[in-house]
Amino acid sequence: xxxxxxxxxxxxxxxxxxxxxxxxxxxxxxxxxxxxxxxxxxxxxxxxxxxxxxxxxxxxxxxxxxxxxxxxxxxxxxxxxxxxxxxxxxxxxxxxxxxxxxxxxxxxxxxxxxxxxxxxxxxxxxxxxxxxxxxxxxxxxxxxxxxxxxxxxxxxxxxxxxxxxxxxxxxxxxxxxxxxxx
Amino acid sequence: xxxxxxxxxxxxxxxxxxxxxxxxxxxxxxxxxxxxxxxxxxxxxxxxxxxxxxxxxxxxxxxxxxxxxxxxxxxxxxxxxxxxxxxxxxxxx
Numbered sequence: 438x439x440x441x442x443x444x445x446x447x448x449x450x451x452x453x454x455x456x457x458x459x460x461x462x463x464x465x466x467x468x469x470x471x472x473x474x475x476x477x478x479x480x481x482x483x484x485x486x487x488x489x490x491x492x493x494x495x496x497x498x499x500x501x502x503x504x505x506x507x508x509x510x511x512x513x514x515x516x517x518x519x520x521x522x523x524x525x526x527x528x529x530x531x532x533x534x535x536x537x538x539x540x541x542x543x544x545x546x547x548x549x550x551x552x553x554x555x556x557x558x559x560x561x562x563x564x565x566x567x568x569x570x571x572x573x574x575x576x577x578x579x580x581x582x583x584x585x586x587x588x589x590x591x592x593x594x595x596x597x598x599x600x601x602x603x604x605x606x607x608x609x610x611x612x613x614x615x616x617x618x619x
Numbered sequence: 620x621x622x623x624x625x626x627x628x629x630x631x632x633x634x635x636x637x638x639x640x641x642x643x644x645x646x647x648x649x650x651x652x653x654x655x656x657x658x659x660x661x662x663x664x665x666x667x668x669x670x671x672x673x674x675x676x677x678x679x680x681x682x683x684x685x686x687x688x689x690x691x692x693x694x695x696x697x698x699x700x701x702x703x704x705x706x707x708x709x710x711x712x
Contacts (some may be wrong), residue, residue, distance in 0.1 A: 512664065513633055513664055513690070516633070516662070516663070516664035516665050517631065517633060517665060517690065517691075518692075519662075519692055523687055523688075523689050524687065524688055524689065524690040525636070525688055526690040527690075527707060540688060583675075608706065
């Protein structure tokens, strides 16, 4: 009622989820265009990036959101000429940063794990019609397309166009990596 | 024991929750609470509102607690309507 946190959390989820998906896409394309790399190395690098993105998302959002909420509460306390720590505003200023930080961190973490799924499965012995890296790259493109759809729904614009736009960004990223790889 | 039927309060509140949510929170305190909220003055971060609540038997302490919980401050009690509790009167007769 006092926090307007749902919209903020949704924005953080999309922004950091997009970051996570694009990072994993970049990593996998990097490995794909490089010389043959063992699956264990690919999994280790992707997992490292995913965990780092998750922890970075949690800590950065918590630090910035809690500072922002504390400042807002202090300003409101001055305007109201009273202590608001035991009110709905005080509770929101303590718990909302935790909620937003979790969304911000878990978005890239969970999306990273989803994109890594073909790599895990291949490592466990599951056979794919294409290589595990190609499967992970395809999944990353799919996830980015889905995130585009979510952005389109939030904006209220055409979901297909929004999905295609994020897919285009992903394709451009892949192209730049391909061109820059020696 | 007299019953509190109507009360008009002068309240200073932050903009959030807005007056609709604020009125709903007060009306949820008891069955049949009819709440009217009128914004009297608006500042950058706060607004002064006239909160009018009517009901068969209002719980003033609960209203005060809710106003406090929503980050607002009760400035003054501007009007009250008290009626005698007729059940008690009938019992005495």
